[in-house]
Amino acid sequence: xxxxxxxxxxxxxxxxxxxxxxxxxxxxxKEDKRLVxxxxxxxxxxxxxxxxxxxxxxxxxxxxxxxxxxxxKALEHPGVFGTMTGxxxxxxxxxxxxxxxxxxxHLKDFCLxxxxxxFVGEPVAAVVASTREIARxxxxxxxxxxxxxxxxxxAREALGEDAPVLHDDAGTNLTWEGVYEWGxxxxxxxxxxxxxxxxxxxxxxxxxxxxxxxxALVEFNRGTGQWTIITNNQFPGFAAIMMGPAMRxxxxxxxxxxxxxxxxxxxxxxxxxxxxxxxxxxxKLKRPVQWTEWRTDFHLSMSHGNERWFQDTEVxxxxxxxxxxxxxxxxxxxxxxxxxEPLGGVIWAQVTPGMYRWRHIRLDFKQVVTNKxxxxxNRGYSRMxxxxxxxxxxxxxxxELGLDPVEVRKRNYIKAEEMPYETPNGCIYDSGDYSKxxxxxxxxxxxxxxxxxxxxxESRGKLLGLGIGSTLDSGxxxxxQSRLINPELQFSGNNEVATVKLDIFGEIVVxxxxxxxxxxxxxxxxxxxxxxxxxxxDDVNVRAGHDSYWNSHAGFSGTYASQFAVTGLGAVKGATDxxxxxxxxxxxxxxxxxxxxxxxxxxxxxxxxxPEAALPFMALGAIINANNAGLPEDLxxxxxxxxxxxxxxxxxxxxxxxxxxxxxxxxxxxVAVVEIDPETGVYEVVDYAAVDxxxxxxxxxxxxxxxxxxxxxxxxxxxxxxxxxDEDGNLLTPNFYDYHVxxxxxxxxxxxxxxxxxxxxxxxxxxxxxxGGGAGxxxxxxxxxxxxxxxxxxxxxxxxxxxxxxxxxxxxxxxSRQRVSVEAG
Amino acid sequence: MEGNGAHxxxxxxxxxxxxxxxxxxxxxxxxxxLLVHLIRxxxxxxxxxxxxxxxxxxxxxxxxxxxxxKSCMLLAxxxxxxxxxxxxxxxxxxxxxxxxxxxxxxxxxxxxxxTPGMLMSATALLRENSSPSDEEISKAIQGNICRCxxxxxxxxxxxxxxxxxxxx
Numbered sequence: 004x005x006x007x008x009x010x011x012x013x014x015x016x017x018x019x020x021x022x023x024x025x026x027x028x029x030x031x032x033k034e035d036k037r038l039v040x041x042x043x044x045x046x047x048x049x050x051x052x053x054x055x056x057x058x059x060x061x062x063x064x065x066x067x068x069x070x071x072x073x074x075x076k077a078l079e080h081p082g083v084f085g086t087m088t089g090x091x092x093x094x095x096x097x098x099x100x101x102x103x104x105x106x107x108x109h110l111k112d113f114c115l116x117x118x119x120x121x122f123v124g125e126p127v128a129a130v131v132a133s134t135r136e137i138a139r140x141x142x143x144x145x146x147x148x149x150x151x152x153x154x155x156x157x158a159r160e161a162l163g164e165d166a167p168v169l170h171d172d173a174g175t176n177l178t179w180e181g182v183y184e185w186g187x188x189x190x191x192x193x194x195x196x197x198x199x200x201x202x203x204x205x206x207x208x209x210x211x212x213x214x215x216x217x218x219a220l221v222e223f224n225r226g227t228g229q230w231t232i233i234t235n236n237q238f239p240g241f242a243a244i245m246m247g248p249a250m251r252x253x254x255x256x257x258x259x260x261x262x263x264x265x266x267x268x269x270x271x272x273x274x275x276x277x278x279x280x281x282x283x284x285x286x287k288l289k290r291p292v293q294w295t296e297w298r299t300d301f302h303l304s305m306s307h308g309n310e311r312w313f314q315d316t317e318v319x320x321x322x323x324x325x326x327x328x329x330x331x332x333x334x335x336x337x338x339x340x341x342x343x344e345p346l347g348g349v350i351w352a353q354v355t356p357g358m359y360r361w362r363h364i365r366l367d368f369k370q371v372v373t374n375k376x377x378x379x380x381n382r383g384y385s386r387m388x389x390x391x392x393x394x395x396x397x398x399x400x401x402x403e404l405g406l407d408p409v410e411v412r413k414r415n416y417i418k419a420e421e422m423p424y425e426t427p428n429g430c431i432y433d434s435g436d437y438s439k440x441x442x443x444x445x446x447x448x449x450x451x452x453x454x455x456x457x458x459x460x461e462s463r464g465k466l467l468g469l470g471i472g473s474t475l476d477s478g479x480x481x482x483x484q485s486r487l488i489n490p491e492l493q494f495s496g497n498n499e500v501a502t503v504k505l506d507i508f509g510e511i512v513v514x515x516x517x518x519x520x521x522x523x524x525x526x527x528x529x530x531x532x533x534x535x536x537x538x539x540x541d542d543v544n545v546r547a548g549h550d551s552y553w554n555s556h557a558g559f560s561g562t563y564a565s566q567f568a569v570t571g572l573g574a575v576k577g578a579t580d581x582x583x584x585x586x587x588x589x590x591x592x593x594x595x596x597x598x599x600x601x602x603x604x605x606x607x608x609x610x611x612x613x614p615e616a617a618l619p620f621m622a623l624g625a626i627i628n629a630n631n632a633g634l635p636e637d638l639x640x641x642x643x644x645x646x647x648x649x650x651x652x653x654x655x656x657x658x659x660x661x662x663x664x665x666x667x668x669x670x671x672x673x674v675a676v677v678e679i680d681p682e683t684g685v686y687e688v689v690d691y692a693a694v695d696x697x698x699x700x701x702x703x704x705x706x707x708x709x710x711x712x713x714x715x716x717x718x719x720x721x722x723x724x725x726x727x728x729d730e731d732g733n734l735l736t737p738n739f740y741d742y743h744v745x746x747x748x749x750x751x752x753x754x755x756x757x758x759x760x761x762x763x764x765x766x767x768x769x770x771x772x773x774x775g776g777g778a779g780x781x782x783x784x785x786x787x788x789x790x791x792x793x794x795x796x797x798x799x800x801x802x803x804x805x806x807x808x809x810x811x812x813x814x815x816x817x818x819s820r821q822r823v824s825v826e827a828g
Numbered sequence: 829m830e831g832n833g834a835h836x837x838x839x840x841x842x843x844x845x846x847x848x849x850x851x852x853x854x855x856x857x858x859x860x861x862l863l864v865h866l867i868r869x870x871x872x873x874x875x876x877x878x879x880x881x882x883x884x885x886x887x888x889x890x891x892x893x894x895x896x897x898k899s900c901m902l903l904a905x906x907x908x909x910x911x912x913x914x915x916x917x918x919x920x921x922x923x924x925x926x927x928x929x930x931x932x933x934x935x936x937x938x939x940x941x942x943t944p945g946m947l948m949s950a951t952a953l954l955r956e957n958s959s960p961s962d963e964e965i966s967k968a969i970q971g972n973i974c975r976c977x978x979x980x981x982x983x984x985x986x987x988x989x990x991x992x993x994x995x996x
Contacts, residue, residue: 035932038940039924039947041875041915048874136860214879214887214941214975265877265941266975298880521938521976708935708977715978739884739973747966747979 025530026767029704030540033525034263034547043263044548046235047295049220055084055131057281057294058138060145061303062120062127065156065374065732066167067149069118069127076144077130082137085288086145087129087280089117095283096249099275103345104489107178107370110170112340114249114279120149121169121339122374123732124303129280131292154374154732158312158336161371169339169372178337179345179370179488183352183660185427186363188319191328195319195828199400202822206388207803208310208336209724210381211716212744213520215265216296217274217305221281225289228252230282233260236274237267237518238561239551241343245275250282257282262548267520268716269380269563270306273342302737307726308381309347310336311388318396319363319828324404324411328363329396333389335370340377345370347378349487350385353477353664355428357393358437359415362427374732380563382716383476387777390474391802394781398470398788399798403825408471408785409445413438416473423763429661430477432668433698433770434760437473440672440694444471447692447754448674456676465678467689468790472673472717472781476697478565478771479666483654495654497666498557499570503532503578504643505586507628509606509621511536513545513578514553516560517571522773523705524567528575530701531767535579536586537604538620557647565771568701569667570648573766577646585640589627590618592638651764667762669697671775673714675751675782679790684810686790687751688718688783694756695775699768707755709773714753717779719745725803791816798823844908848873849917857904863897864888866904867914875915875944879973886972889945890914896952898971915944918951927951927989934994936985938976946972950986959990 037043074086098111111117116127128145132138153167160166161176169176192198219234236242239259247254264271277294284292296305316331333351337344348368355364383390397415401408417424419436426432449456453469460467483495500516513532517524529543536543549556559570587601590608594601594616602611609617626634627642655662676690693714700706723743727735736742761768780802787809788799795816801808812819843856848871855870867876867890878900879885888899891913918925927950930936937943946969953960953968960968965983974982988994 031932032935034940035937036924038937038943039915039928039931040919041873041944043875043940045874045877045941047878048868050869050872134858135865136858212975213939214885214973215877215939216879263940265879266939268975295878298882298885521940523938704935708938708981711978711980712938712976713978716975738882739880740882744973744975745979746970746973747983748970750966750979753978753980 025533025540026701028702030526030530030702032523033529033545034523045215045263045265046218046220046233049233051220051222051291054220054291054293055133055288056135056138057284057292058130058142059126059300060128060130060142060147061300062116062123062125064120064149064151065123065154066152067120068152069116069120070148070150072128073146074128076146077141080137080141080144082133083141084131084133084290085284087115087284087287089113089115089127092283093117096279097251099245099249101341102485102489102492103179103341104491106173106175107341107345109172110178110341111172114276122376123734124300124376125339126277126280129284131284131288156374156728156730156732158310158334158371158373161373169374176371177369178341178372179348181348181368181487183368184365186328188328188330188363188365191319191363192828195327196322197320197404198826198828199318199320199403200824200826201316201399202314203800204313204316204392204395205801206311206391207801208307208726209720209803210270210306210308211268212742213266213268213270216298216301217271217277218295219278219281220291220293221285222291223282223285229256229258230285231258231260232278232282234274234278235261235264235271236278237264237271237520238563239518239549240556240558240560241272242275242278246279249279259549259551261518264518264520267562268382269384272563273306273377273379298739299737302726302742303734304376306379306381307338307376309378309385309388313392316396318400320400320404324401324406324414326359326361326415328361330365332367332369335368336373336375337370338375338377339372342377343379345488346485347385349484351389352428352660353430354386354390354475355430356426357390358417358473358475358670359393360417361415364427375728382713383774383777386475386477390777391781394472395784398785399823402788402792402796403823409441412441412471412473429655429663430665431663433762433764435668435670435696436758436760437670437672440670440696440758441471443756443758444672444674444692444694447694447756448676448690460678466681466790466793467676467678468786468788469674469676470782470785470787470789472778472785474671474775474778474781476565476669476671476772476775477665478669479569479650480564481652481655481664482559483652483662484664486657487655487660490657496649496652497559497570498647498649499560499574500555500557500645500647501571501574501578502555502643502645503575503582505582505620505624507624509619509624511538511543513543513575514555515545515571516549516556516574517562517567518549519562522562522567522709523702524571527572527701527705531572531575532579535576535583538606542606555645565669565774567771568769569765569771570650572701572769573648574646576766577648578644581644581646582642585642585644586623589623589640592635593618593626666764667698667770669695669770669772669775671695671778673778673782675779675786677783677786677790679787679809681794681813684806684813686787686806686809689751691751692754692756694758695772696758696760697772698760698762698770700759701769706772710755710775711753713773713775714779715745715750717777718783720803721780721783723805796820842905844905846907847911849914859903859905861904862900863902863904863907864899867899873914873916877941877944879941884973886945886949887942889948889972891948891952896949915947918947927954930985930989934981934985934988936977936982942972942974946974946982950989953986954990959992960987962987
């Protein structure tokens with residue numbers, strides 16, 4: 004394990020330079036040259052002759068019967084090529100496959116609303132025209148006769164006896180529920196000296212709002228029956244298995260193509276309904292169609308993060324702050340459709356105990372549908388909600404029992420010497436030293452001078468507080484966990500693919516199965532390849548983007564869930580090791596020695612004992628590809644190697660809900676310092692430290708960049724970002740005016756630190772990372788609670804605390820205190 | 829519904845001339861066409877991006893007659909006769925400008941979607957202020973949203989491009 008608190012300057016790699024050990028260095032990014040010149044290719048940059056522009060007609064009602072849809076006036080509008088309605092879709096497609104067991108399994112989800120609209124912004128019809136503007140105009144001529152229905156805009160009302168039911172096919176709004184219990188709760192509460200009860204906590208609804216919205220250019224080849232979908236969907240493997248059966252076609256009929264993607268953060272996983280609509284339109288209208296989602300449409304309808312209520316929580320604690328266990332009910336608001344859900348109902352369990360050693364845990368998970376936009380993965384998906392909850396427990400317990408939050412954490416953190424650590428539900432935390440990370444973070448923030456800073460703030464009329472967020476970024480999913488949601492599902496494990504070949508002129512070409520959105524895959528992959536083949540970074544050509552025709556993808560290919568450093572680079576390493584073996588074998592045949600006598604270095608295959616006897620890569624490539632007469636018949640060398648990385652997983656035990664749900668567990672400890680103006684509730688994050696441990700870092704600068712970016716997103720979510728609905732189901736924050744994301748001036752100074760605890764379970768000691776920013780939400784909540792403690796000890800109960808909420812806590816602390824009580828055990 | 833598309837186009841469109849990165853273009857555009865769509869769709873200069881529909885995100889920032897503007901907030905016809913600079917004009921013969929190079933050196937971009945707008949805002953800043961402070965840089969890019977980097981590396985890159993020392 005090594006420790007650094009600064010990121011070194013990028014090293015200068017001279018053109019054509021070869022040197023050992025690119026992995027671990029700040030190699031400049033291969034992606035940058037095109038992107039800083041505006042020469043990236045994002046989906047909306049691609050044009051086709053005679054393409055039509057798609058505009059969706061969206062429901063203005065949160066819940067309404069659709070009596071009729073009349074497109075005749077739109078069709079008469081000059082420049083309009085055609086339309087599509089829910090009635091057509093119901094004939095042409097089958098409902099999307101549902102991940103859920105019943106009753107969620109019974110939902111009938113189509114790409115356009117059929118019979119009923121269930122949230123404001125739901126696509127009801129589509130219009131295609133010769134320009135974006137005409138498509139938009141004509142969509143206003145589509146006449147939809149709605150019959151408004153009662154609305155559920157609060158998950159807590161979804162289970163009421165008189166609550167309107169969103170989906171008659173399910174017969175209830177409770178679409179999935181599961182009881183998770185491990186350890187012995189009775190024993191834990193019997194042993195407890197104190198029981199801390201928290202009636203309700205709320206994790207707010209927001210998402211990462213990637214700057215590029217969703218979209219696609221879709222072409223249909225009538226001769227072959229194949230669609231080419233140029234899109235920014237970040238998980239084409241998932242989109243394909245959703246789209247193929249719905250469209251009644253085999254998956255090879257769906258070619259997904261991507262080059263550059265303008266941010267994803269999970270929010271671009273569930274665009275499959277819109278992609279199906281585009282496919283149907285391209286086939287119907289016999290022309291390419293192009294759909295670019297408007298920002299307002301993205302906010303209204305796409306991929307909100309899971310909103311979650313934690314109710315009736317009880318925590319068993321010893322007098323000294325030792326945590327024994329907890330029980331709670333998690334009420335999860337899925338929005339109107341289960342587009343990736345109810346996977347959120349199990350994903351949280353990857354980090355069941357957080358970073359802590361408590362062994363007795365019960366969580367009743369209930370997921371309901373409401374008249375809001377459907378949720379789907381958002382950076383930190385489902386673990387962020389749960390970890391916010393466990394961190395709130397730590398700070399509320401410390402607060403109520405008069406204990407130091409730093410001490411409570413250190414007392415209860417899983418210890419470095421206990422790694423690998425098996426959690427109560429069978430997850431294997433691979434490595435880490437959480438206490439040490441906390442020390443580094445506190446050192447970065449100047450914890451020793453906290454009292455002085457507090458006094459200084461008071462002298463300026465401000466309340467200062469410090470808060471800690473300890474989170475895990477569990478990466479490389481074992482998809483077997485889906486069976487805890489639905490035992491009928493036939494998913495388990497994970498995989499990713501890379502191909503590496505040596506071409507005729509000695510060119511090394513790497514193809515990935517992933518769909519990066521800024522994660523620097525071209526750069527980090529080339530670092531791994533160059534190290535193995537003994538060549539320069541410039542010699543490695545990593546194809547930009549993803550194309551399912553490249554045949555370098557598998558069922559779980561994509562870029563999501565913190566895994567590239569394990570799965571993607573694992574595949575790259577596997578394929579490159581294969582290629583290196585073939586190159587040695589070929590060189591040994593040509594040079595007349597054993598393969599073991601050959602080394603790869605300086606862009607050559609040469610004899611170790613006699614470096615003069617060398618074949619440049621170009622010679623090897625030429626021999627196999629163009630000059631192969633006379634080679635031994637049994638020489639099994641193609642110089643074109645495909646490797647599927649498959650992490651070591653077993654399917655989890657469905658009965659006990661037990662097993663290792665992810666391969667790696669990167670850790671983050673963030674510390675925030677806030678200053679509040681007690682007169683107004685306005686506050687500022689004045690200081691911030693983020694310490695990350697994702698095992699071996701292939702490119703530290705890339706890791707630090709994602710830590711900083713995730714932190715900014717967390718600060719936005721903690722302070723301002725929220726998808727707020729009124730009681731009629733109208734979204735009140737449908738654009739960047741009302742939905743305030745951090746701008747440059749909003750950013751506090753951020754000190755970053757790092758510890759490297761290599762994973763013992765991965766081929767290079769790496770861990771997936773990128774989603775750890777949830778730590779910032781917890782850190783800000785805890786800092787606010789600390790700062791406010793002298794003002795009636797209010798309890799921070801929501802993940803999002805805009806100034807007005809802080810003002811409420813200041814002006815009526817007792818209202819928040821009603822939520823918490825402490826009883827003798 | 830009277831008329832047809834061609835008739836409407838003649839009635840409501842206008843021929844304009846714009847200079848972009850030193851090249852003069854003449855195009856017939858619909859009166860309501862946004863400048864950003866002229867640049868992206870008609871001139872095929874796709875480095876300028878669209879990230880919102882309310883003028884908040886700055887991905888479409890370009891320099892028009894020397895002034896930084898958001899090209900989604902102007903109609904194309906308003907740019908008639910103007911000289912426009914876009915991201916495609918920053919590098920000279922494939923040689924990155926010092927600003928572009930600084931963005932790469934300091935890892936000031938991840939997905940690269942906001943980058944063209946950031947670069948144009950930074951270009952406009954550095955013309956007015958050759959040695960800006962962190963605060964001045966943050967203020968100059970406050971109209972540009974980045975969702976990947978957390979901004980600090982962008983601030984560093986702009987500062988470095990101005991020739992100032994940058995702490996790591």
